[in-house]
Every structure is written in C-alpha cells, then in structure tokens.
Amino acid sequence: MRTIDWVDDAIELVDQTKLPDELVTLRITDVDTLIGAIGRLAVRGAPALGVAGAFGVVLARGDAAQIARLRAARPTAVNLAWAVDQVSALPPEQALEAALRIRDDDIAACVAMGERGAALLEGERVRVMTVCNTGGLACVERGTALGVIQTLHERGRLDEVLALETRPLLQGARLTTWELARMGAPHRLIVDSAGPYLLGRGGIDAVLIGADRIAANGDVANKIGSYALALGAERAGVPFIVVAPESTIDESTPNGDKITIEDRDPSEVTRVRGVRLAPKGTQALNPAFDVTPHDLITAIVTEKRVIKP
Structure with a gap:
C-alpha cells in the first residue's frame, strides 16, 4: 500500500485522521485542499510531506503564491520545503517528472535504510x-x-x-x-x-x-x-x-x-x-x-x- 501517489492528474493519499477506524483515500486536485490536508495531519511524516510538496508544486502550475504557501505549511519538517524547492526550480512542464522521481527515490531510500x-x-x-x-x-x-x-x-x-x-x-x-x-x-x-x-x-x-x-x-x-x-x-x-x-x-x-x-x-x-x-x-x-x-x-x-x- 502506498500512503501517497499521483493518479490520473491528482494526488491520492491515505487520510491518516481516519485511522485506525477507517481506511479512506482522499483525491486532491488543488493546492488549497492539499494545504488543508497537511495542516490537519491527513498526510504527515517528513518524507510523505516531501512527496506531497513535490506533487503540490505540480498542482500549483507555476503559481508562486501558492507554492510559497505550500512550502510554509509545516515549518519543522525540512522535507516539505526541500521537495517544494527541488520541483519549483524547474520549468512547470518538468515538474511532474521531478515529483515522481522524488516519490521513487523515497521508496528506494526506505528499503536501503x-x-x-x-x-x-x-x-x-x-x-x-x-x-x-x-x-x-x-x-x-x-x-x-x-x-x-x-x-x-x-x-x-x-x-x-x-x-x-x-x-x-x-x-x-x-x-x-x-x-x-x-x-x-x-x-x-x-x-x-x-x-x-x-x-x-x-x-x-x-x-x-x-x-x-x-x-x-x-x-x-x-x-x-x-x-x-x-x-x-x-x-x-x-x-x-x-x-x-x-x-x-x-x-x-x-x-x-x-x-x-x-x-x-x-x-x-x-x-x-x-x-x-x-x-x-x-x-x-x-x-x-x-x-x-x-x-x-x-x-x-x-x-x-x-x-x-
């Protein structure tokens, strides 16, 4: 099971506020909804926040104000800001490829750790x-x-x-x-x-x-x-x-x-x-x-x- 992924032009993630009673998957198509999910801890954990931030930049489609708000959504976990910076530094047409690479790198890193x-x-x-x-x-x-x-x-x-x-x-x-x-x-x-x-x-x-x-x-x-x-x-x-x-x-x-x-x-x-x-x-x-x-x-x-x- 994946906690978070990119599926058909949207972010799909497990709503962790519903566990352990229910296993609910959220489908997120805009940055405001993603920031809300981060704030209420529907998605949490430093690496998952990094992947969420990377995919969020894709949803932002180059909107600098939305990207800045996403980057600051949780101040302690550095992975969120790190991933947002990595993806937002690229042209929008390269954002999804970079975000998917961050996702795949995280999976490989967890195996190695x-x-x-x-x-x-x-x-x-x-x-x-x-x-x-x-x-x-x-x-x-x-x-x-x-x-x-x-x-x-x-x-x-x-x-x-x-x-x-x-x-x-x-x-x-x-x-x-x-x-x-x-x-x-x-x-x-x-x-x-x-x-x-x-x-x-x-x-x-x-x-x-x-x-x-x-x-x-x-x-x-x-x-x-x-x-x-x-x-x-x-x-x-x-x-x-x-x-x-x-x-x-x-x-x-x-x-x-x-x-x-x-x-x-x-x-x-x-x-x-x-x-x-x-x-x-x-x-x-x-x-x-x-x-x-x-x-x-x-x-x-x-x-x-x-x-x-």
Whole structure:
C-alpha cells in the first residue's frame, strides 16, 4: 500500500485522521485542499510531506503564491520545503517528472535504510522501542525507523516492539500499532511516560526514531517525547538510533537551537478525538516536536551511510 501517489492528474493519499477506524483515500486536485490536508495531519511524516510538496508544486502550475504557501505549511519538517524547492526550480512542464522521481527515490531510500539499520543492530533477536509513526504512512512505503523494524521482522530477528502512544494526537496508538498489526509484528502499546522507566528496567536493545529535521551538527528534531526517550536511553546504556533520509539533513541549520518548532492548537491537548479532557477555559502548551542534542544520539542511519555524531 502506498500512503501517497499521483493518479490520473491528482494526488491520492491515505487520510491518516481516519485511522485506525477507517481506511479512506482522499483525491486532491488543488493546492488549497492539499494545504488543508497537511495542516490537519491527513498526510504527515517528513518524507510523505516531501512527496506531497513535490506533487503540490505540480498542482500549483507555476503559481508562486501558492507554492510559497505550500512550502510554509509545516515549518519543522525540512522535507516539505526541500521537495517544494527541488520541483519549483524547474520549468512547470518538468515538474511532474521531478515529483515522481522524488516519490521513487523515497521508496528506494526506505528499503536501503531498513537494511542498513537492521545490520547496525546486534543480536539474533532484538526488542526495540519507538515513538510516533515512522512507517509507510509517514513515507510512501515501508518507512524509516519502522522500515528498520519491518526488515528485522521479515528476517526473523524481531522479538517485540514497544510503541509509545504519542500524545496528544496518538500517532503511535492509532497508526504505528495499525501498521505493526498489518505486518504481523509482535508489539505492545505503552503510555509515553512509561518509556524512560521501561528503558531503565532493562531488556530493550535499541530505541529507533525518525526525524523531521537534522541540523548540521547532528541535533535532531522529532515528535515531542523523543528527547525524554534519549535521556532514558543514555541513562540505561541503550543505543538511541535516528533513521531518516538524507533529505532530512539540513546543512543550513547549524544546530537544534535554530530549528523552528511548530506550536499547534492547544485544543489538541485539552481534547482527544473530540472528547474534552480538561475543564473549559484550561490553557495548554502544544509543541509538536522537541530537539534531541547530538551527544545523546548513538547513530543516524540514512539510505547512504551511518553517521555517529
């Protein structure tokens, strides 16, 4: 299954807000609808956003204002701006070919990252922990960190996955467990705050996460909760491994302090899928991402190399 593709002059993508209850495919023919889908996280995950941005430039047909709005739709994930820039730099008649190439490159990159990441992990069978969703839903097929997990499972080396629920929008609970179940991989769901404790208790061989932007010095922006896992992994002596394509490395951003962190609607914290959790009038902070310093990262796995910050 592909999360996103170009079909008959339109973008077709899985509406991730409907999962796990329904598998719904959206057909998008204009930039405004695409920006709306990106904003409400119908399509999400750094590589998938890159492919969406590339196809969005095709829909924009050279309209500079629409391209600029698309590029800024989500500020933390560098893949979106990277892909928009790649395709918009070309004449409109070459845009679709370039966008399809970005899609195909992402598919190939996920296969390569899965193999490289699986080879990096020692042990006949491994038990891993992960946060957010980094599978095919976050890319086009297979995924980044979850792509490594899928490769381990296919090779009979996966003992178990502990997936963090990933508050406030529950990408781990809704999406990662859905993907793990589809591939038949053994897994259990845990609350976010249990992650560091379980790392300290032992029995976890590695933490695998994705990335939305990697700064030039190796600092990594990823879904909120990643930094806490990195601290727990450091204390427990567990390898903390980031899996992301080369396009996520942003050499123009010197370090994590310079990464723009997206603040989302506070109502995502005070409500869960339409159900109010907090009293009316409760104020909330809702950073969508955090930054893990490079000195807490064991390795960064891309489709081309293993970087040890």
